[in-house]
Amino acid sequence: MNKLIIDRQKLFKFYLEKVNHLCDSCDWVTSVSPELIIDIIAEAIEQNPSIVIEDTTMQIIQEGIENLKKGKSLKLINNQLN
Helix, strand or coil, X not given: CCEEEECHHHHHHHHXXXXXXXXXXXXXXXXXXXXXXXXXXXHHHHHCHHHEEEECHHHHHHHHHHHHHCXXXXXXXXXXXX
């Protein structure tokens, strides 16, 4: 299973843009609901897929272990990680 990494800087920038737009379009904002926050985050990821990065390091390591068991070289593993 691969781990997903969130680019928090990109997400934060998108989130602030949305919140600022919301504040500009309303005279009065007293609170932001959890649902709105989730909607903003989901929209950020849907519109900017580069926010989510798939970390394949563990998969590469597991494949490397399997290759070692089969007698293959560590060079392949090193090339994939670099």
